[in-house]
Amino acid sequence: MSLERHWKKIQQQVVETQIWKSIFRVGIPNTNRKRVLAMLGNVVLHLHPVKTRKSGVKMRYTWCAGGMTFFLFLTLTFTGLLLMFYYRPTIEYAYGDMLDLREQVPFGIMREMHRWGAHAMVISVWIHMFRVFMTGSYKPPREFNWNVGVVLLVLTLLLSFTGYLLPWDQLAIWAITVGSNMARATPLAGNEGPFAAQLAVNGVNLVTAGSDARFGLLGGRIVGANALLRFYVLHCVFIPLVAAFLMAVHFWRVRKDGGISGPL
Amino acid sequence: MTETGSAGVAVAENAAAAPTRRSFVNWLAVGWLAFAAGVGAFVTTMARFLFPNVLFEPPSSFKAGYPADYQVGEVDERWKEKYQIWVVRNTEMIYALITVCTHLGCIPNWLPAQNKFKCPCHGSGYYRSGINFEGPTPRPLERAAISISPDDGQIFIDKARKFLYEKGQWTDPAAFIKTT
Amino acid sequence: MNGLKSFINWLASPAIAVTLSMLSLVGAMFYKPIWTKKGGLVLFATLVGGFAFSFTDPNFRIVATMPDNVPILGMLFLVGFFFWYAMYQAHLNDARLSVGLPPLEKDDSDKKVFSWPDLVYVELVSLIICSIVLIVWSIVLKAPLEEPANPGAAPNPAKAPWYFLGLQELLVYFDPWMAGVVLPTLIIVGLMAIPYIDTNPRGNGYFSFRERKWEIVMFCFGFIILWVVLIILGTFLRGPNWNFFGPYEYWDPNKLVPLNNVSVSEIFWVKWLKTALPTFWLKRELPGILLVLFYLGALPGLLGKTLFRRFYEKMGMVRFFVGVNLFLIMFAVPIKMYLRWIFNLKYIVNIQEFSFNI
Numbered sequence: 092m093s094l095e096r097h098w099k100k101i102q103q104q105v106v107e108t109q110i111w112k113s114i115f116r117v118g119i120p121n122t123n124r125k126r127v128l129a130m131l132g133n134v135v136l137h138l139h140p141v142k143t144r145k146s147g148v149k150m151r152y153t154w155c156a157g158g159m160t161f162f163l164f165l166t167l168t169f170t171g172l173l174l175m176f177y178y179r180p181t182i183e184y185a186y187g188d189m190l191d192l193r194e195q196v197p198f199g200i201m202r203e204m205h206r207w208g209a210h211a212m213v214i215s216v217w218i219h220m221f222r223v224f225m226t227g228s229y230k231p232p233r234e235f236n237w238n239v240g241v242v243l244l245v246l247t248l249l250l251s252f253t254g255y256l257l258p259w260d261q262l263a264i265w266a267i268t269v270g271s272n273m274a275r276a277t278p279l280a281g282n283e284g285p286f287a288a289q290l291a292v293n294g295v296n297l298v299t300a301g302s303d304a305r306f307g308l309l310g311g312r313i314v315g316a317n318a319l320l321r322f323y324v325l326h327c328v329f330i331p332l333v334a335a336f337l338m339a340v341h342f343w344r345v346r347k348d349g350g351i352s353g354p355l
Numbered sequence: 356m357t358e359t360g361s362a363g364v365a366v367a368e369n370a371a372a373a374p375t376r377r378s379f380v381n382w383l384a385v386g387w388l389a390f391a392a393g394v395g396a397f398v399t400t401m402a403r404f405l406f407p408n409v410l411f412e413p414p415s416s417f418k419a420g421y422p423a424d425y426q427v428g429e430v431d432e433r434w435k436e437k438y439q440i441w442v443v444r445n446t447e448m449i450y451a452l453i454t455v456c457t458h459l460g461c462i463p464n465w466l467p468a469q470n471k472f473k474c475p476c477h478g479s480g481y482y483r484s485g486i487n488f489e490g491p492t493p494r495p496l497e498r499a500a501i502s503i504s505p506d507d508g509q510i511f512i513d514k515a516r517k518f519l520y521e522k523g524q525w526t527d528p529a530a531f532i533k534t535t
Numbered sequence: 536m537n538g539l540k541s542f543i544n545w546l547a548s549p550a551i552a553v554t555l556s557m558l559s560l561v562g563a564m565f566y567k568p569i570w571t572k573k574g575g576l577v578l579f580a581t582l583v584g585g586f587a588f589s590f591t592d593p594n595f596r597i598v599a600t601m602p603d604n605v606p607i608l609g610m611l612f613l614v615g616f617f618f619w620y621a622m623y624q625a626h627l628n629d630a631r632l633s634v635g636l637p638p639l640e641k642d643d644s645d646k647k648v649f650s651w652p653d654l655v656y657v658e659l660v661s662l663i664i665c666s667i668v669l670i671v672w673s674i675v676l677k678a679p680l681e682e683p684a685n686p687g688a689a690p691n692p693a694k695a696p697w698y699f700l701g702l703q704e705l706l707v708y709f710d711p712w713m714a715g716v717v718l719p720t721l722i723i724v725g726l727m728a729i730p731y732i733d734t735n736p737r738g739n740g741y742f743s744f745r746e747r748k749w750e751i752v753m754f755c756f757g758f759i760i761l762w763v764v765l766i767i768l769g770t771f772l773r774g775p776n777w778n779f780f781g782p783y784e785y786w787d788p789n790k791l792v793p794l795n796n797v798s799v800s801e802i803f804w805v806k807w808l809k810t811a812l813p814t815f816w817l818k819r820e821l822p823g824i825l826l827v828l829f830y831l832g833a834l835p836g837l838l839g840k841t842l843f844r845r846f847y848e849k850m851g852m853v854r855f856f857v858g859v860n861l862f863l864i865m866f867a868v869p870i871k872m873y874l875r876w877i878f879n880l881k882y883i884v885n886i887q888e889f890s891f892n893i
Contacts, residue, residue, distance in 0.1 A: 126649045139650040145643035148654045151624065152640060154617065155661045162662050166669065186683045193677070203673035210606035211669065213698050217610075217758075218617050224729075224754050225621040227738040227747060234730035241726045248698065255696050262603070264684035265461060265693040269476055269703070272459040273715025283457075284712050285891040307405045311412060313686065352740040353644035354637060436687030454687075459711060461689040464776070469791055475691035477707050478777030480794065489794035490777070491707050491881075493892055521887055 138342055140350060147351030152226070156219035160247075161338065163212040168331065170205040178257070180323035182316050185259035209251050216247050228352035236344040239337055246334045253326035256319060267322070268314050275305040415514040422449060422503070422510060422534060430465050430483060440499060440512055441465065443483060448531040451499040451512045452485045458492035472496070486520060495520040500529045540592065544781025547772055550876040553869065556764050557756070564744070564752060570622040578619060582612070592783045598771055602679035607697050607770050614763060618755075624742035625751075638741035691775045691788060700769030701762045707777070708871045710892045718868070725861045729754075732858040734850060757865055796881035799823040816886050823884040827893060830867070835859040 105111055106118070120129040130141045146152055177196065178188045192202045220240065223229060229237035256267045275281040279290065280303060287298040300312050310317030345351070374382070417438055425431050425444040434440040439462065441452040454462050461476035471488075472481040479490035486495045500516035503509070510532065518524040525531075546552060568574050586608075589595045599608065628638040648654075681690070695703040705714040738746040774780040775788035803822040804812050813819040835856055839847040847855045874880040884893040 120651050123649065126651045129651050130649075136651070136655065139654055141650060142647040143650050143654050145646040145648050145653075146640040147644075148648060148650075148657055150657065150661075151620075154620075155657065158658055159661060159665055162665055163669075166666070182684075189680055193680070200670070200673040203676070203678045204669055206678040207606070207672050207676070208669055210697075211665075214606070214610045214613055218613060221614075221617060221758065222621065225625065225751065226740060226742055228740060229730040230733070230736065230739040231730070237730050238727045241723060244726075245723055251696060251698065258680055259684045260681040261684060261690050262679065262681045262694075264686065265476070265689050266695050266699075268689075269459045269461065269693070269695060269706075270699070273706075273711050276711035277716050278712055281712075281716075283890060284716075286889050289889060302406065307402070310405065310407055311410050313412060315412060315686075317407070317410075354641040354740045436685070439687060459706065459715075461693055462687065464691060466776075466789065468789060473776045475689050475776055476693045477703070478794070489796055491710070493710050493890065494887065 140346060144351060144353050146353045153351060154218060154222050156215050156222055160212055160215045160219055163208050163215060164334070164338070167205060167208050167212065170201050170208065171327065173201050174205060175327060180257065180320050182259065182319060185257065185319060189258045189260070205254075209254060212247060213251055216244050220244060226352060233344075233348045233352065236341060236348055239341045239344065243334060243337050243341060246330055246337065250326060250330050250334065253322045253330065256314070256322045257326065259319065264314055267318065271305055271309055271314065271318070274308050275300070275303055277304045280304040417512055418504060418507075419451075419510040419512050421508060422532065425449060430467070432465060434512075435462070438512070438514065440514065442510070442512075444534065445483075447535055448533055449501065449510070450525075450531040451501045453497045453499050453514060453517065455497070456492060457487070457494050457496060458490070498525060498530050501532055502529060503532060540783040541781075544784055547779075547781045549768065549772070549779055550873060552768070552772075553760070553764065553872065557760055557869075560755065560759055561752060564622070564755065567626060570619065570626040572623070575619045575623060578615070582615060589782060594785050595771075595782050598782075598786075602676065603697060604770055605676060607766065610697075611763075611767070614759075618759070621742055622744060625744040628741055628743045629745040632743065632745060638743065640741040644740070692773060692777055694769065694773070697766060697770060701765035704765045704769050704773075705868065708868075708875050710890075712890075713893065718864075721861065721864055725757075725865070728857060728861065732850070732854050732861075734854065753862070761865065761868055794879060796879055798880065798882035798885045799826065800882075800885055802880075816888050820884050820886055823882070823893070826883055830863060831860060834863060 116132050117125045117128040120126045127141050130136050130139060174192065177192055179185065189202070193199050223237065223240065252267075252270060256263045276284045278285045279287055280298065281287060282296075282298050282300050282303040282305070284298075284303075287303070288296060290297045300306065306312065308318075308321070309315075310321050417434070419434060419440070419442060422444075425442055427444050427446055429444060431442040431444070434442065435454050439454040441454055443450055443452060456463050456474040456476065456479055458474060458477055458479045461474050463472040463474040463479070463481065466473050470483060472483075472485075474480070474490065474492070477491050479487060479492035481487050481492075481496050484495075485498060487493075498518040498520075500513040500518070502511050504511040516529065518527055518530040546555065563569050569578065586599075590599070598604065624639070628640075631638060694700065702714065702719065705718060708714070709718065733747075733750050735747055735750065737743070744751060771782055772779050774784075774786040775790070778790050778792050780786055780790070799822055800812060800819050804810055804819070817824075838859060839855055843855070843859065846858075850858065871880075871883075882892050884891065886892065
């Protein structure tokens with residue numbers, strides 16, 4: 092009994108310190124007023140409205156697939172950041188760093204979490220999209236947000252694709268060789284694409300293996316050092332930033348278009 | 356008449372003092388066009404930035420030994436890993452096939468039992484000559500420039516100069532070495 | 536046992552497998568008993584039983600346990616489950632709608648609850664479960680890492696990441712500019728166009744099949760057949776030299792499959808008219824060009840006047856033509872696949888002069 096009293100007392104004292112009160116403005120949200128304040132006063136929780144449609148919080152309706160996707164994105168950002176401490180995007184070191192990440196680093200499952208998390212994110216994006224389609228949630232007024240979602244799906248696949256090259260193993264280099272060679276078949280802009288050979292001035296081709304879309308993507312004629320560095324930058328900085336921005340738009344529009352969809 | 360004349364003068368004076376609506380719109384158009392041109396030029400510069408002028412890629416030419424090193428009727432794979440070249444000798448000539456699949460750039464395998472090159476990525480198949488006959492590839496394999504080096508009589512292969520069958524370039528004297 | 540396995544191997548030949556999956560998908564969507572709890576259990580038992588049986592086969596086990604194929608197995612069960620779950624709820628709602636009741640979601644869509652704790656805790660629980668699954672998965676299974684990159688030799692078979700295997704499969708039937716550039720662009724454009732083409736105001740915000748049969752069948756055709764089934768095909772049936780193998784067949788790198796290609800121009804001029812191919816490209820390829828023009832130019836109008844008249848009147852001209860063209864291009868994919876499997880047809884239009892092949 093006295094132990095519990097001591098504990099209560101300590102708790103009381105902690106909660107009443109200036110430090111605690113400066114961080115947590117509202118106590119335990121056990122009244123409706125405090126629940127409102129808890130949602131409004133927290134930048135993360137502020138993503139949600141104070142009150143949500145009852146049908147919208149049910150797992151059977153949303154499957155939490157969108158939330159899962161966002162959570163996996165955060166997980167991947169975090170594990171990816173940890174991997175960046177060890178990984179060097181050069182032909183000499185990339186593969187060796189992969190081995191070291193497995194063998195020489197304590198709790199060497201960060202690469203596993205990153206890789207499997209990426210697979211899981213692709214699946215959860217699909218399931219989210221499937222759910223949104225099957226509930227007709229792309230219908231007015233949510234047309235635009237569906238489009239933002241489609242772009243986010245593409246970005247998810249691009250993130251996976253650019254990340255695929257980084258281990259610099261056989262799987263990586265040949266998947267990217269095939270993938271990037273599609274760019275060389277772009278009509279007009281790739282050197283093997285339709286009508287590209289017809290773009291010539293005085294018999295000199297304008298679109299060649301040294302100036303086409305694929306060259307711009309890889310920074311060279313082969314999947315080599317430049318390609319590895321480019322994909323690294325795209326994977327770690329550029330695409331995540333674009334995706335994060337679009338996610339903000341996506342979440343914002345969910346709110347602005349009337350919250351989680353439901354029967355009208 | 357004099358009235359309209361004086362009115363006209365008044366308008367002209369007005370124009371000198373403050374811009375008319377039309378000239379304002381014109382200047383606005385010029386301004387926006389200049390802005391668009393500026394943005395366009397900047398985007399072009401950034402796009403050009405992605406295309407480096409100097410590359411550090413492996414050398415594309417090498418010496419491949421003497422013609423006598425190659426057996427008649429054989430597809431020689433000794434340079435495949437290092438330089439991506441098959442040297443093929445038949446009863447008439449020696450030619451150098453580039454080992455890159457013309458479909459999407461994988462490296463096909465030489466299957467002696469079936470007498471064909473077969474790509475593992477999408478199943479394109481080529482005859483020994485390099486001409487495609489199955490799978491999705493749109494065109495035959497490419498041949499590289501091949502010649503006898505004048506200083507030591509070795510075979511000299513230059514991958515930078517390619518010969519394409521569909522352009523009728525395989526009959527070019529630089530595309531093969533005559534052996535008979 | 537061996538008889539059964541060779542029968543399944545035969546069923547898994549691409550033309551039969553894709554036909555069967557198309558028929559069973561569309562058929563199943565209209566067959567209500569599957570979309571009940573009982574039906575779901577039967578489906579699940581069949582799937583698990585099928586895998587358990589298959590795992591006794593050494594050849595299947597080798598393919599299924601490749602490290603990068605593990606997520607595909609997970610994906611199959613997840614997509615299968617959620618497909619069933621969506622249809623299950625849709626049929627529950629349909630039954631309510633048919634007797635004049637509102638959908639289940641309506642019951643509490645007007646009520647609002649505080650996001651704290653109702654929503655926040657649901658999310659917290661999902662997040663914890665997700666983390667646990669991911670961590671256990673990462674400890675149990677090592678991430679795949681093959682030999683160091685070697686620009687001189689490609690592995691056999693060389694496969695794209697599994698979520699792109701559908702696209703890699705398309706690359707077998709279409710030239711890279713179609714399969715790698717035009718079709719992916721159209722997939723994205725088509726997905727984005729869905730809310731603007733589909734003007735059916737019903738079925739917004741709840742599961743329902745009855746009210747949007749046509750849309751759901753189309754979408755599931757694209758998603759399940761042209762994406763998921765092609766991934767299964769690419770994962771389990773494509774072996775060395777990108778040949779087709781049955782699920783229980785040994786991946787023999789020397790398997791000989793004759794695949795001599797023909798194109799429409801060869802069939803038309805050489806086989807039917809018994810003449811040499813004309814040298815001028817326009818004359819040579821005219822039959823194929825006319826076919827394509829008919830398919831994309833004339834067929835939409837014809838469909839609008841006959842079979843799809845109802846849609847034309849409801850959707851208006853622009854929506855109808857954009858929608859039907861996207862639909863026809865989506866259908867062109869299986870059509871071309873069948874032409875290849877059955878007739879070895881490679882090109883409908885084959886203008887090497889401009890690298891323009893369809």
